[in-house]
Amino acid sequence: MSADAVNTGSRTTRLLGAAVLIGVLALILLGFFGAPEDDEQRDAVRMIFVHLPSAFGIYAAMATTAVGSVMWLWKRSRWWDIVAHSSAEIGVIFCGLTLFTGSVWGRPTWNTYWDWGDVRLVTTLILFLMLVGYLALRSAGGDENAMATRAAVVGLLAAVNVPIINRSVEWWSNRTLHQKSSLTDGNLEDLTLFTLFVGIVVWALFFVWAMIHRFRIGWLEHQLRDIDLETALIQRRAEAATESSGEESR
Amino acid sequence: MTGELTPRAPRPLRSRKAPWVALVIALAVVVAVAALIVNLVEGSLYFYNADEAVEERSDIGDRRFTLQGSPIGCSIVEGFSGDEPVVAFSLSFGGASVDVVHHGDPAELFQADVPVVLDGAWVAQPPVVEGFTGIANDGWHFSSDRMRVKHDNDYINDDEYDERLTLSDAGADSTEVVCEA
Numbered sequence: 001m002s003a004d005a006v007n008t009g010s011r012t013t014r015l016l017g018a019a020v021l022i023g024v025l026a027l028i029l030l031g032f033f034g035a036p037e038d039d040e041q042r043d044a045v046r047m048i049f050v051h052l053p054s055a056f057g058i059y060a061a062m063a064t065t066a067v068g069s070v071m072w073l074w075k076r077s078r079w080w081d082i083v084a085h086s087s088a089e090i091g092v093i094f095c096g097l098t099l100f101t102g103s104v105w106g107r108p109t110w111n112t113y114w115d116w117g118d119v120r121l122v123t124t125l126i127l128f129l130m131l132v133g134y135l136a137l138r139s140a141g142g143d144e145n146a147m148a149t150r151a152a153v154v155g156l157l158a159a160v161n162v163p164i165i166n167r168s169v170e171w172w173s174n175r176t177l178h179q180k181s182s183l184t185d186g187n188l189e190d191l192t193l194f195t196l197f198v199g200i201v202v203w204a205l206f207f208v209w210a211m212i213h214r215f216r217i218g219w220l221e222h223q224l225r226d227i228d229l230e231t232a233l234i235q236r237r238a239e240a241a242t243e244s245s246g247e248e249s250r
Numbered sequence: 251m252t253g254e255l256t257p258r259a260p261r262p263l264r265s266r267k268a269p270w271v272a273l274v275i276a277l278a279v280v281v282a283v284a285a286l287i288v289n290l291v292e293g294s295l296y297f298y299n300a301d302e303a304v305e306e307r308s309d310i311g312d313r314r315f316t317l318q319g320s321p322i323g324c325s326i327v328e329g330f331s332g333d334e335p336v337v338a339f340s341l342s343f344g345g346a347s348v349d350v351v352h353h354g355d356p357a358e359l360f361q362a363d364v365p366v367v368l369d370g371a372w373v374a375q376p377p378v379v380e381g382f383t384g385i386a387n388d389g390w391h392f393s394s395d396r397m398r399v400k401h402d403n404d405y406i407n408d409d410e411y412d413e414r415l416t417l418s419d420a421g422a423d424s425t426e427v428v429c430e431a
Contacts (some may be wrong), residue, residue, distance in 0.1 A: 020305050028384070036407040037407060038404075038405050038406065040359060040361070040364060040401055040404075041359065041405075045405055048405065066383075073424060099323040108358055109358075109359055109399060109401055110357075110398045110399055110400070110401075111358060111360075111397055111398045111399055112360070112398050113359035115398065117296040117297075118296065119296070122286055125286065126283050126286050126287065129279045129282050129286075130279065130283060130284050132275070132279055132284070133276045133279030133280065136272045136273075136275035136276045136279065137272065137276050138275055139272045140272035140276065141272070146425070172296075174296060174297055174299065174318075175296035175297070176296070177367060177398055177400050179400075179401060179402050179403035180403050181403065182403045182405065185402070187405065187406055187407075188405045189405065189406050189407060192405050205321060210350060214300065225283075
């Protein structure tokens, strides 16, 4: 197999990757030197430029996993199964990043890294654990179709959690330290809003870039399994032919 | 006979991690998720707003609970109880006010009109902190030992937002309780 055959990059992904790098640079400059500090939170507010886009990344990843899972259950399409799996892996990264940045942001603003009574924190942690469980299930081995079906069910259950996380600040206003939606109900200065928008775009581009690469890896693994099976059959036929010719010669 | 395909002992095509490891992880995740959901569903109300806490004071008794309200600026007094730093203040929510003595340093963002979430319990006696005269002044105070700040979703800079100053001057952003001179 040539080197090109296992390369998951393409002109599109290279352009996307370059756009992500430029976007991250722009986000750093805008986040640290462009957007003003907040009158209450001061510089700690700058964490929003990573935290909120990461949370949006979870929504995008989980929506993709949900669609992929439904399509697998409906059409039994391996293509969609790999889409669901790839997106869930990226979702774990976004979810972990959201929890981490939220925790770091929480210390100077809320005066705590974590609060077990906070419904949004706990539901986000539940989603993170469900995604870890999803990936554990994926690596458990066994029949590929059965594994994909089990994973699709877990993926859909995890996706149900997303609207709960999103609406939790409205549904349980007495059970959260979180402020209400910053984008729809909040009051953001123009440059803060613009920087946040840049962050969301950069994270979206990263999601697409990572999805393409991870999907191609998944697809190559799928093809490799087919090749392994065909190779094993050819080898077995060859062995059987050798054995029978040996018996005839005796 | 060249088509001999009698099944034989399977040969692993590729090395895989032991499936039981993944299954144990999956099981642990299921248990953890279930425990967290039970914690959320059966856990007591996360916090009482000041008006709810005052209304249900007799039911709450001396058990620990979490209280939420906005500190009233002119009431905040920092001092010491022995060697321990304390901050005394009154907070309000929903038209009710509560006198609070917080033991320990206040949160970094603790300030007037920015809601706080406090862990502690009712104490059936007035607060005794030098220089502090509570606004509630009802013979009770809330003794707190953990403070969190519940900031809002306004991300603005008062140097650049004159309208916020105007709003503040007009009292639109502050509590309705007025401190006596």
